[in-house]
Amino acid sequence: MPLFPPMGMPPPFPYFPVPFPLDQFYHPTLPRNINNASNGQIYSQPWSTGLFDCFDDIKNCFITCICPCVTFGQVDEILSEGQMTWWEAALMFGLVELLCCQASFIFAWYHRLLFRKKYNLMGNLFSELAITLCCMRLVLCQNYRQLNKLGFDVALGWKANKKKRRRTSSQAAVQFVPPMANPGMFR
Secondary structure (H helix, E strand, O other): OOOOOOOOOOOOOOOEEOOOOOOOOOOOOOOOOOEEOOOOEEOOEOOOOOOOOHHHOHHHHHHHHHOHHHHHHHHHHHHOOOOOOHHHHHHHHHHHHHHOOOOOHHHHHHHHHHHHHHHOEOOOHHHHHHHHHHOHHHHHHHHHHHHHHOOOOHHHOHHHHHHHHHHHHHHHOEEOOOOOOOOOOOO
16 A cells, blocks of 8 residues: 655635725724614713823924914814824914914814714713813824824825825735645545
């Protein structure tokens, strides 16, 4: 009875990337179904960075102290998903701050409410108003750090973050084709 050498595995097959929805960023720690409409409950999650944790990002803290309109613009570009560039938002914020005697806290407050709603963070209307009125620069820094914790590189802007996510998702989401079964021995 002749013995045949064992057959090796078939050659590997090519990998096919799985398409990734580019219209929306996915972050694994954010719950997908936040609102429970059946019983009217809305679940909020806590901020991942504190209001007074400014020194966690010294560069942003310094920029926000000197020129808060830059931080406002960078965060607004991500928040508006690229509908407004950072410099347009920064210019608008700066003009309101110069012309309306520091009334830019209204923009920062509205921005904070939108931010909280979009990322489902804890807080309420009046506490946000008081915090923004008293500590506007701290609020801007916290928004910036929160976006960083959610996986955005805020300094890059919306389009660059989208490209970065597209590149990473196409590399990470690889569909493996299972190897073909051995067809058996041939004579």
